[in-house]
Amino acid sequence: MANYFNTLPLREQLAQLAKCRFMDSSEFSDGVEALKGKKIVVIGCGAQGLNQGLNLRDSGLDVSYTLRAAAIAEKRQSWKNATENGFVVGTYQELIPTADVVLNLTPDKQHTPVVTEIMPLMKKDACLSYSHGFNIVEEGMKIREDLTVIMVAPKCPGSEVRAEYVRGFGVPTLIAVHEDNDPKGEGLALAKAYAVGTGGHKAGVLMSSFIAEVKSDLMGEQTILCGMLQTGSILCFDKMVEEGIDAGYASRLIQFGWETVTEALKYGGVTNMLDRLSNPAKIKAFDLSEELKLIMRPLYNKHQDDIISGHFSQTMMEDWANDDVNLLKWRADTAETNFEKTPAGDVEISEQEFFDNGILMVAMVKAGVELAFETMTAAGIVADSAYYESLHETPLIANTIARKKLYEMNATISDTAEYGCYLYNHACVPLLADFMKNIKTDVIGKGLSLEDNGVDNARLIEVNAALRSHPVEAIGGVLRGHMADMKKIV
Numbered sequence: 458m459a460n461y462f463n464t465l466p467l468r469e470q471l472a473q474l475a476k477c478r479f480m481d482s483s484e485f486s487d488g489v490e491a492l493k494g495k496k497i498v499v500i501g502c503g504a505q506g507l508n509q510g511l512n513l514r515d516s517g518l519d520v521s522y523t524l525r526a527a528a529i530a531e532k533r534q535s536w537k538n539a540t541e542n543g544f545v546v547g548t549y550q551e552l553i554p555t556a557d558v559v560l561n562l563t564p565d566k567q568h569t570p571v572v573t574e575i576m577p578l579m580k581k582d583a584c585l586s587y588s589h590g591f592n593i594v595e596e597g598m599k600i601r602e603d604l605t606v607i608m609v610a611p612k613c614p615g616s617e618v619r620a621e622y623v624r625g626f627g628v629p630t631l632i633a634v635h636e637d638n639d640p641k642g643e644g645l646a647l648a649k650a651y652a653v654g655t656g657g658h659k660a661g662v663l664m665s666s667f668i669a670e671v672k673s674d675l676m677g678e679q680t681i682l683c684g685m686l687q688t689g690s691i692l693c694f695d696k697m698v699e700e701g702i703d704a705g706y707a708s709r710l711i712q713f714g715w716e717t718v719t720e721a722l723k724y725g726g727v728t729n730m731l732d733r734l735s736n737p738a739k740i741k742a743f744d745l746s747e748e749l750k751l752i753m754r755p756l757y758n759k760h761q762d763d764i765i766s767g768h769f770s771q772t773m774m775e776d777w778a779n780d781d782v783n784l785l786k787w788r789a790d791t792a793e794t795n796f797e798k799t800p801a802g803d804v805e806i807s808e809q810e811f812f813d814n815g816i817l818m819v820a821m822v823k824a825g826v827e828l829a830f831e832t833m834t835a836a837g838i839v840a841d842s843a844y845y846e847s848l849h850e851t852p853l854i855a856n857t858i859a860r861k862k863l864y865e866m867n868a869t870i871s872d873t874a875e876y877g878c879y880l881y882n883h884a885c886v887p888l889l890a891d892f893m894k895n896i897k898t899d900v901i902g903k904g905l906s907l908e909d910n911g912v913d914n915a916r917l918i919e920v921n922a923a924l925r926s927h928p929v930e931a932i933g934g935v936l937r938g939h940m941a942d943m944k945k946i947v
């Protein structure tokens with residue numbers, strides 16, 4: 458097999474990268490009808506598998522799980538996830554031949570062996586679904602011609618796919634039909650019904666392509682979503698402790714600070730997040746973010762270039778072939794960081810204090826969101842998709858850090874995302890070394906202790922105009938306008 462994207466002529470590559478249409482709510486008026494009465498069999502009951510299955514069942518659909526024999530025999534966590542939630546669990550031989558739709562929600566590393574094993578068991582004219590385009594695009598997996606192949610990709614960690622559904626909302630979702638596998642022309646109807654079943658239609662659905670999804674998803678997860686939050690957590694914690702801030706306070710400020718400041722992002726974009734600061738702090742955060750963008754832009758460009766060329770995928774697949782040696786070492790190294798090893802202190806931090814004492818965190822989020830958005834759109838990803846992948850998903854990732862720090866984030870995101878996050882972190886920590894030397898507690902840990910909050914009018918007007926004029930704010934205002942059902946978390 459060869460990287461499917463790299464086999465295409467440039468014109469087709471650009472056309473596929475640009476596939477992205479915001480779907481009107483009226484396009485989902487049939488609800489889950491196209492899946493009613495169909496047997497949906499999920500392979501894998503992990504982060505996405507369990508949470509998507511719970512949503513689909515609550516939406517009135519027939520969902521069961523097929524797990525590899527060892528998972529059933531050893532009653533592994535995936536078996537517990539499914540059985541403790543009352544789902545039917547069976548072997549491939551028992552359930553796959555009866556399936557109308559098979560959801561492949563196993564780790565990307567396993568897709569080729571899993572699909573190779575289950576394809577012969579799938580009945581004629583059935584449908585195979587993915588939640589990430591890696592196997593089709595980066596590995597070039599070929600699927601039996603009679604099978605319909607679709608993708609329904611939540612722009613969100615598995616746990617929040619469920620949490621937002623339970624709150625009566627949903628998460629932005631990309632859907633796609635693989636052009637090589639839509640023999641009966643029913644792929645779109647199935648993908649739309651699936652998106653309704655997970656609640657995605659309440660947040661926003663983009664009609665996209667496997668290529669557009671994979672080239673944007675890898676970029677978002679490696680940089681702003683996971684990489685920046687990991688790097689920011691480690692750098693900000695170590696800086697605060699170095700400057701004499703109580704370690705328990707520093708740990709709490711970070712563990713719950715990302716969630717708090719990015720909740721403002723979710724509701725009102727970068728503008729609202731910075732508007733939560735005093736005028737002097739806003740200007741300080743703006744200046745820090747501009748400095749960060751200058752330093753980090755080459756790194757964001759490198760990540761996007763390596764994703765587009767297939768170099769990233771090749772590097773990760775070499776680690777797959779080497780029994781995930783790097784992934785497992787980097788995971789163990791993360792657990793040994795001071796931030797991870799320091800429990801959040803039993804200290805009260807008000808919602809506003811997270812902003813006032815976390816100016817640098819606000820600056821890092823602003824820089825990461827804007828850089829990721831700018832880099833994706835420069836690579837041909839449409840603004841709507843870049844918005845979901847850079848801005849909207851950041852608070853959903855931050856929710857996982859609030860639960861159990863970087864451990865929870867890295868355990869909840871896919872192994873693919875985790876691998877890319879570590880690559881970014883290894884490059885970004887040294888890249889920001891000089892920048893961090895000039896950081897003091899006025900921007901992380903203590904806040905600006907100013908007698909007077911006065912600022913220069915011209916400078917404030919300039920900063921406010923710059924915030925509001927960034928293209929991520931324009932598309933964000935439109936897309937958030939469609940999120941009437943969004944619920945407060947913090």
Ligand SMILES: NC(=O)C1=CN([C@@H]2O[C@H](COP(=O)(O)OP(=O)(O)OC[C@H]3O[C@@H](n4cnc5c(N)ncnc54)[C@H](OP(=O)(O)O)[C@@H]3O)[C@@H](O)[C@H]2O)C=CC1
Nearest residue numbers: 501502503504505528533535562563567589614615870871
């Ligand atoms: N995690 C996330 O938030 C997101 C993930 N995705 C995509 O969703 C898909 C699933 O990812 P994710 O939910 O993170 O995966 P997880 O690692 O959370 O779960 C994987 C599941 O697959 C099972 N599994 C592992 N290896 C095999 C195998 N060889 N054969 C059969 N089953 C296997 C595991 O159970 P057991 O080992 O017990 O058999 C487990 O139930 C991926 O394509 C990912 O890119 C998309 C968006 C977000």
Ligand SMILES: CC(=O)[C@](C)(O)C(=O)O
Nearest residue numbers: 612613614678870871874
């Ligand atoms: C959660 C999500 O959207 C990621 C980061 O893309 C993933 O886990 O692969």
Ligand SMILES: [Mg+2]
Nearest residue numbers: 612613674678
């Ligand atoms: Mg993603």
Ligand SMILES: [Mg+2]
Nearest residue numbers: 674678871874
């Ligand atoms: Mg991903």
